[in-house]
Amino acid sequence: MDNYSLDDIFIRDFDRKTQEIAVETEDLRVFYGDNEAIHGVSLPFERYKITSLIGASGSGKSTFLRSINRMNDNIDGTRVTGKIMYRDVDINSDNVDIYEMRKHIGMVFQRPNPFAKSIYDNITFAPKRFGEHDKQKLDEMVETSLKQAALWDQVKDDLHQSGLSLSGGQAQRLCIARAIAMQPDILLLDEPASALDPISTSTVEETLMTLKDQYTIIIVTHNMQQAARISDYTAFFYSGKALEYDETRKIFTRPKIKATEDYVSGHFG
Amino acid sequence: MDPIREAMLKRSRSAKLERRGRLISLFCIGLIVVIVAGIFYFVASKGLATFFSDGVNLWDFLTHSVWSPGVKDAHGSPQVGALPMIVGSFGVTFLSAIIATPFAVGAAVFMTEISPKVGRKILQPVIELLVGIPSVVYGFIGLSVVVPFIRSIFGGTGFGILAGTFVLFVMILPTVTSMAVDALRAVPSHYRSASLALGATRWQTTWRVVLRAATPGILTGIVFGMARAFGEALAVQMVIGNAALLPNNLVSPASTLTSVLTSGIGNTVMGSLENNALWSLALLLLLMSLFFNIMIRWIGKKGELK
Numbered sequence: 105m106d107n108y109s110l111d112d113i114f115i116r117d118f119d120r121k122t123q124e125i126a127v128e129t130e131d132l133r134v135f136y137g138d139n140e141a142i143h144g145v146s147l148p149f150e151r152y153k154i155t156s157l158i159g160a161s162g163s164g165k166s167t168f169l170r171s172i173n174r175m176n177d178n179i180d181g182t183r184v185t186g187k188i189m190y191r192d193v194d195i196n197s198d199n200v201d202i203y204e205m206r207k208h209i210g211m212v213f214q215r216p217n218p219f220a221k222s223i224y225d226n227i228t229f230a231p232k233r234f235g236e237h238d239k240q241k242l243d244e245m246v247e248t249s250l251k252q253a254a255l256w257d258q259v260k261d262d263l264h265q266s267g268l269s270l271s272g273g274q275a276q277r278l279c280i281a282r283a284i285a286m287q288p289d290i291l292l293l294d295e296p297a298s299a300l301d302p303i304s305t306s307t308v309e310e311t312l313m314t315l316k317d318q319y320t321i322i323i324v325t326h327n328m329q330q331a332a333r334i335s336d337y338t339a340f341f342y343s344g345k346a347l348e349y350d351e352t353r354k355i356f357t358r359p360k361i362k363a364t365e366d367y368v369s370g371h372f373g
Numbered sequence: 374m375d376p377i378r379e380a381m382l383k384r385s386r387s388a389k390l391e392r393r394g395r396l397i398s399l400f401c402i403g404l405i406v407v408i409v410a411g412i413f414y415f416v417a418s419k420g421l422a423t424f425f426s427d428g429v430n431l432w433d434f435l436t437h438s439v440w441s442p443g444v445k446d447a448h449g450s451p452q453v454g455a456l457p458m459i460v461g462s463f464g465v466t467f468l469s470a471i472i473a474t475p476f477a478v479g480a481a482v483f484m485t486e487i488s489p490k491v492g493r494k495i496l497q498p499v500i501e502l503l504v505g506i507p508s509v510v511y512g513f514i515g516l517s518v519v520v521p522f523i524r525s526i527f528g529g530t531g532f533g534i535l536a537g538t539f540v541l542f543v544m545i546l547p548t549v550t551s552m553a554v555d556a557l558r559a560v561p562s563h564y565r566s567a568s569l570a571l572g573a574t575r576w577q578t579t580w581r582v583v584l585r586a587a588t589p590g591i592l593t594g595i596v597f598g599m600a601r602a603f604g605e606a607l608a609v610q611m612v613i614g615n616a617a618l619l620p621n622n623l624v625s626p627a628s629t630l631t632s633v634l635t636s637g638i639g640n641t642v643m644g645s646l647e648n649n650a651l652w653s654l655a656l657l658l659l660l661m662s663l664f665f666n667i668m669i670r671w672i673g674k675k676g677e678l679k
Contacts, residue, residue, distance in 0.1 A: 173570065175566065175569065175570060178565075178566075178569060203572045203573070203574050204572065205572075206569070206570060206571065206572035207572040210570065210571070211570035213563060213566060213567065213570070215563055217561075217563040217564060217566070217567045218567075219564060219567065219568075219582055219585075219586070220585070220586050221585075229568070229571060229573070229581070229582075230571040230572055230573070233571070233572065233573050233574075233577050233581070234572065279567070282567075282571065283570070283571065286571070286572065
């Protein structure tokens with residue numbers, strides 16, 4: 105396997121006057137014990153766009169994603185340094201209420217993980233935790249988020265069936281619906297389609313395409329066609345660093361870095 | 374003849390061994406089935422004799438509260454009312470389960486959700502140790518600590534359902550706790566991630582998601598604990614007072630099915646009414662433990678993730 109230089113980096117510039125940045129990391133480092141897994145990644149993510157994080161297994165893209173809404177806090181011995189700027193606040197600091205923050209930065213995981221509750225209760229889980237008990241409003245939330253996740257037509261007749269009775273693709277869209285019930289700003293998706301068959305994958309992809317009108321989406325994917333199909337920007341991760349970050353079109357047609365070129369053309373490793 | 378065909382058509386050594394192994398395990402399981410059936414038959418035939426050959430009314434047996442099998446009442450029928458023991462048994466069982474459940478669930482939550490490291494390294498062995506303490510030790514401690522304590526607070530002798538409840542509470546706590554721990558550990562970690570990612574706090578996650586998903590397992594643990602409490606004889610006998618009277622409070626001497634059985638079985642003659650009446654109590658115990666077992670299976674089946 106070639107060893108690529110970690111200093112050979114291209115990160116695109118955003119025109120901050122015309123392009124709104126939803127969330128931005130500054131020199132983000134993640135340590136598992138003494139082992140540094142992410143070596144200072146600074147990436148801005150534009151609002152209402154889909155950004156893909158690609159890279160080989162172990163390149164740190166999932167770890168990076170999980171740091172953004174501080175899911176790594178739950179793992180013993182993990183330390184995250186650097187800044188995560190969201191609405192001009194560094195959300196990687198102790199005075200931030202992570203529960204309130206996660207209301208605005210939602211996450212969907214690799215494996216569809218609906219709770220062993222009804223579809224309705226799955227979606228109203230978060231709103232109820234944040235004190236919404238008005239039946240009518242909850243009903244509206246369920247309908248809106250299921251519609252946005254393109255699941256409404258398939259489940260509207262029986263919202264009280266168990267979330268576990270859905271097929272893989274439906275369950276994943278339920279998880280997306282659950283994550284957007286609180287109307288977050290940003291949606292983080294960690295390989296959301298890797299456990300799904302091709303047809304379910306394409307329905308989830310279509311769902312994401314329609315969601316980007318209202319949400320900023322950051323998605324980790326192993327599937328380069330998927331990144332090419334749905335995302336506006338793509339960041340290539342290698343060995344705990346983001347080596348190249350550019351418009352998706354450029355990453356896949358004219359990559360500037362050798363490692364990216366090898367990876368997207370399949371000559372990697 | 375083709376050697377391969379020949380070898381295929383002959384029963385090989387390993388095939389014979391396979392057959393023998395199957396026969397041996399079949400024999401073992403058959404033996405167990407025969408023993409269980411034998412016990413049931415024996416207890417049932419003895420226990421039912423009270424009703425069929427001694428002419429005791431089943432309803433009277435379950436609802437009358439005077440237990441003196443040796444004495445006949447004014448109408449000439451034997452006085453075998455098991456109600457005091459039934460009340461005593463159910464009393465100590467339910468009370469101890471009610472007290473033990475919150476402690477067990479709390480301990481299990483601490484061991485799995487709050488501090489898994491301490492839970493695994495320190496609390497797990499402690500709980501396993503508690504399971505292994507013989508019941509006579511629990512009974513002895515109950516006799517020398519719990520009974521005097523109750524006596525000093527409530528007066529009377531100190532013996533009674535309350536003392537039995539305390540002793541059983543400590544005895545079933547480890548059982549219920551370790552089963553609750555297993556149930557909580559079996560909740561997939563992606564449930565927790567999903568809940569936390571939605572902005573739920575750790576407490577909300579534990580309460581709304583993890584405990585909810587673990588409820589069938591925890592219930593099974595509670596029923597296991599109740600089965601143990603119901604069947605426990607020695608420790609209870611040492612602290613309950615052994616008076617076959619219908620208890621009208623928690624601190625007067627009472628009795629359970631097991632305590633009457635253990636104290637009475639050596640003093641009666643096989644085949645007499647006194648003896649048969651005790652077998653009827655044993656049959657009742659057996660049916661109850663069967664019932665607990667069915668409950669456990671039923672809860673397990675109900676709780677399977679759909």
